[in-house]
Amino acid sequence: MDIAALGIYAALFLALFFEVILLISFFEKRPVGKTSALPSRYPSVAILVPCWNKGATLAPTIHSLLDLDYPKDKLNVVIIDDGSTDNTWEVAQQFVNEPQVSLYQKHNEGSKYAALNFGLARSDSELVGCLDADSFVDKDAMTEMAKAFEEDASVMAAAPSMKVNQPRNLLELMQATEYTFGIFFKKMFDNMAAISVLPGPFSIYRRSLFDKVGTFRKAYHTEDMEMAFRMHAHHLKIVNVHTAIVTTNVPNTVPALIRQRTRWSRGFLENSRDYSYMYLNRKYGNFGMLVLPVGLIGFIAALYSAIYIVYNLVSALVLKALSFVQTGLPLHWPSIRLDWFYVDTSMMLFLTLAAMVMTLVAVLIGQRIANTKLGFKHIASYFLLFGFVAPFWLARAVWDTVLSSERGWLT
Amino acid sequence: MPWQKYTLAFLITAAIFGTAFYLTNRLDARRLADIRTTQEAVSIDILSTETQFELLGNLDCTAISSNPVLSDELNNLAGRLSVAEENLGSTNAEVVQLKKQYSLLEIKDYILMKQISQKCPKVKFVSVLYFYSNEGNCPDCGRTGDVLTYLRQTYPGLRVYSFDFNLDLSALRTLISLNKIDGSNLPAMVINNRATVYGFKNLDDMQKLIPELKTLATSTAATTTSAK
Numbered sequence: 001m002d003i004a005a006l007g008i009y010a011a012l013f014l015a016l017f018f019e020v021i022l023l024i025s026f027f028e029k030r031p032v033g034k035t036s037a038l039p040s041r042y043p044s045v046a047i048l049v050p051c052w053n054k055g056a057t058l059a060p061t062i063h064s065l066l067d068l069d070y071p072k073d074k075l076n077v078v079i080i081d082d083g084s085t086d087n088t089w090e091v092a093q094q095f096v097n098e099p100q101v102s103l104y105q106k107h108n109e110g111s112k113y114a115a116l117n118f119g120l121a122r123s124d125s126e127l128v129g130c131l132d133a134d135s136f137v138d139k140d141a142m143t144e145m146a147k148a149f150e151e152d153a154s155v156m157a158a159a160p161s162m163k164v165n166q167p168r169n170l171l172e173l174m175q176a177t178e179y180t181f182g183i184f185f186k187k188m189f190d191n192m193a194a195i196s197v198l199p200g201p202f203s204i205y206r207r208s209l210f211d212k213v214g215t216f217r218k219a220y221h222t223e224d225m226e227m228a229f230r231m232h233a234h235h236l237k238i239v240n241v242h243t244a245i246v247t248t249n250v251p252n253t254v255p256a257l258i259r260q261r262t263r264w265s266r267g268f269l270e271n272s273r274d275y276s277y278m279y280l281n282r283k284y285g286n287f288g289m290l291v292l293p294v295g296l297i298g299f300i301a302a303l304y305s306a307i308y309i310v311y312n313l314v315s316a317l318v319l320k321a322l323s324f325v326q327t328g329l330p331l332h333w334p335s336i337r338l339d340w341f342y343v344d345t346s347m348m349l350f351l352t353l354a355a356m357v358m359t360l361v362a363v364l365i366g367q368r369i370a371n372t373k374l375g376f377k378h379i380a381s382y383f384l385l386f387g388f389v390a391p392f393w394l395a396r397a398v399w400d401t402v403l404s405s406e407r408g409w410l411t
Numbered sequence: 412m413p414w415q416k417y418t419l420a421f422l423i424t425a426a427i428f429g430t431a432f433y434l435t436n437r438l439d440a441r442r443l444a445d446i447r448t449t450q451e452a453v454s455i456d457i458l459s460t461e462t463q464f465e466l467l468g469n470l471d472c473t474a475i476s477s478n479p480v481l482s483d484e485l486n487n488l489a490g491r492l493s494v495a496e497e498n499l500g501s502t503n504a505e506v507v508q509l510k511k512q513y514s515l516l517e518i519k520d521y522i523l524m525k526q527i528s529q530k531c532p533k534v535k536f537v538s539v540l541y542f543y544s545n546e547g548n549c550p551d552c553g554r555t556g557d558v559l560t561y562l563r564q565t566y567p568g569l570r571v572y573s574f575d576f577n578l579d580l581s582a583l584r585t586l587i588s589l590n591k592i593d594g595s596n597l598p599a600m601v602i603n604n605r606a607t608v609y610g611f612k613n614l615d616d617m618q619k620l621i622p623e624l625k626t627l628a629t630s631t632a633a634t635t636t637s638a639k
Contacts, residue, residue, distance in 0.1 A: 013424060013428065016424045016427055016428075017420055017421060017424040020420040020423045020424050020427075021416065021417070021420040024416055024419060024420055024423075025416075028416075192413075286413070290417075323553070323554055323557055326554055326611075326613060327554050327557050327558050327561075327613050327614055328613040328614040328615055329557060329558065329561050329614055341442060341445060341491055341494065342490075342494060345434070345435055345438040345439075346435060346498070347428075347431045347432055347434075347435040350430075350431035350434055350435065351427070351428065351431050354427050354431065
């Protein structure tokens, strides 16, 4: 057997092992659907909306917050214009007379964490949330969050279910499927007490958390991930409130997507290094024993697989081209043999299909959890595109980490 | 720490791997069985033609030439063996066994066609005995195989008999010694019983080496059986 292929089998084993664990978690504890129950008390909430050049989407974001089914005297929206150079501040002015809205402008410090801490210091609510200025919440999202904090006093932070806002092009459709898969695995991480990120769109924190562990840090422009890591380090509880739905705009071009994901991937690598003591440390439960090691090995395995595939593809093409030059044979398309005998039935193919089927099952479960609907185009885009684009941001993240190059969160 | 869950997941994953391994092996075994069946059919066909030839002698060449012998079946077998060799490896005992049977069938077909063409001049017999090695000592064998495959597809009447030089088969060893093939200088080709040609030849060279190709009908319907 090709020795290099052993690495691919190892990667497939890891991928299947991880998906099986998630599916076992699902069958152990299935997510309960939304109920009509209301919280007995509505805690005060401040939603921080940091924005840099979000003039195009700020207004609908704020309207979605103002439309929340939540007592108006308990909900404060804090808009922090983080040194925008577009019309963000003008757009924000339309809310200047809204009693629920506070407006602030600050000098940009190069990373989102500073804007969040700025807002944190200017609010005094019981719960603090953040919402990226290109995301939109469902009407009952905050009520669902409040219920989760009321049901369990030990919950210190909660992450929502995230959907893609009106996906149109192939890249957005691909991400719509990816986010739906994310809904499934975030819930399963919750079952295992191992949520690894509190995303910018509508994660909610108990204010006392910041007294215990401190405020947001720059953390390689992934303050949301670092906060989750820090909470695990302090054994503080994070849950996923799958009934709290937020929709978000996603990058619609390949360069923008690669920039965003490079930041996320690099954040994982750098934060992993800073919290390396949690790796394979039983004290940190599934987060230390499973999520961190599998995340890192998965990262390496995905890169290795991409290099393996590209190397084989390029060498086959080069050999073919050389053969044509040397043999003098005319160019022709390889003929298709409609005979089962010539169909690839390798073990690698069956294992790849098994991993794809399990991913599909996870996506379908994610659909049910968040009551969303994906079409054939969404799913086909994911399976056809994701494997091609993901290696770019993984490779770039490694490159940036090795060179310690600073790209900033805005790029 | 839920070790039980991890262990269960590990076992399920191992079971998925086991199932994939089993399926692959089952299908490869079916492929080998398929090759065996085809070889048996080819063997019967060759025997039948031999018998027919012996019965008729050179009295009725039309009956012989209206039953062209087995070129497609042999080509088909070559392609199938090539897939089996790729999947199971060239050292797999069953693959080696099937290659031996295939080589024997080729030799029998070659001898028979030679006899038929001598007695029936109307039967065109243009042959290439092609000796290759897949033990890493023949860098030109792949490209030579590509050229021969192309020629065979273009000229269905061209009979390319490809032999793995290293196959341990006494009939093949005899064919090799009769043609005085030098194994250190592969690829080697014996074209229409002429002197052995060594080394890689591109399409132009090959067409010059086989002027009889001009007498053969061409085909546009290409098949893609491998000459190696």
